[in-house]
Amino acid sequence: xxxxxxxxxxxxxxxxxxxxxxxxxxxxxxxxxxxxxxxxxxxxxxxxxxxxxxxxxxxxxxxxxxxxxxxxxxxxxxxxxxxxxxxxxxxxxxxxxxxxxxxxxxxxxxxxxxxxx
Amino acid sequence: xxxxxxxxxxxxxxxxxxxxxxxxxxxxxxxxxxxxxxxxxxxxxxxxxxxxxxxxxxxxxxxxxxxxxxxxxxxxxxxxxxxxxxxxxxxxxxxxxxxxxxxxxxxxxxxxxxxxx
Numbered sequence: 001x002x003x004x005x006x007x008x009x010x011x012x013x014x015x016x017x018x019x020x021x022x023x024x025x026x027x028x029x030x031x032x033x034x035x036x037x038x039x040x041x042x043x044x045x046x047x048x049x050x051x052x053x054x055x056x057x058x059x060x061x062x063x064x065x066x067x068x069x070x071x072x073x074x075x076x077x078x079x080x081x082x083x084x085x086x087x088x089x090x091x092x093x094x095x096x097x098x099x100x101x102x103x104x105x106x107x108x109x110x111x112x113x114x115x116x117x
Numbered sequence: 118x119x120x121x122x123x124x125x126x127x128x129x130x131x132x133x134x135x136x137x138x139x140x141x142x143x144x145x146x147x148x149x150x151x152x153x154x155x156x157x158x159x160x161x162x163x164x165x166x167x168x169x170x171x172x173x174x175x176x177x178x179x180x181x182x183x184x185x186x187x188x189x190x191x192x193x194x195x196x197x198x199x200x201x202x203x204x205x206x207x208x209x210x211x212x213x214x215x216x217x218x219x220x221x222x223x224x225x226x227x228x229x230x231x232x233x234x
C-alpha cells in the first residue's frame with residue numbers, strides 16, 4: 001500500500017494575536033513556507049473576517065496549505081496536504097512554526113488515498 | 118471543552134473519471150454544497166493540473182471546503198471544515214456525495230481548536 005497524499009494537521013495555541021489578523025502577512029508566510037519546501041504555488045485565496053480572524057489557502061502543484069486563525073483564542077489551525085515523494089512538508093511546517101511562534105503545538109498525520117502499489 | 122472547528126475528512130473511491138478532470142464543474146459542485154448547507158462563499162480558487170487532476174478550494178464564512186482529485190485512481194480527497202453551530206456540514210457532504218457518486222467512502226472527523234468552555 002502507498003498513499004496518494006500526506007495530510008499534516010497542526011494545532012497552534014498561544015500565538016500572537018496581531019499576526020493572526022493580518023491576512024496579507026499570513027499569505028506571505030504560506031508562500032514562503034511552500035517555497036522553502038520546494039513546492040510550487042499555483043493559486044491562492046484569502047479572506048479576512050469582519051470581526052476577527054483570517055482564512056488563507058494556497059494551492060500547490062503538490063496540493064495545498066490552508067490556515068484558519070482565531071485571534072481571540074491565539075489559536076491557528078494549519079493543514080499541509082502534499083502529494084508526490086519530492087515534497088518536503090516538514091520544511092513548510094518549520095516556516096509556519098517560526099512565523100506564528102505558538103506556545104504549544106499538536107500534530108496529526110493522515111495518509112490520504114491509500115492504494116495498492 | 119468545545120471545539121472551534123469541525124473538520125470532516127472524506128475519502129471517495131470509485132468515482133467517475135470525467136468529472137474528476139472538470140475543474141469548472143467541481144467548483145460548481147462545491148458552491149452548491151456550501152449553499153445547501155447554509156454556508157456563505159467568500160472566496161475560491163481552483164487549479165487543473167496539466168496531466169490530470171483538479172484542486173478546488175472554496176473559502177466560506179464558516180471555514181472551507183477543499184477537493185483534490187486523482188482521476189487515474191477514481192479517487193477524491195474532500196475536506197469540509199466548518200466553524201459555528203449554525204453550519205450543517207453533512208448537507209454539504211450529501212451534495213458532494215451525490216455529485217461524485219463514489220463506490221466507497223471513508224470518513225473521519227477531527228475536532229479542531231479544543232478550548233475550555
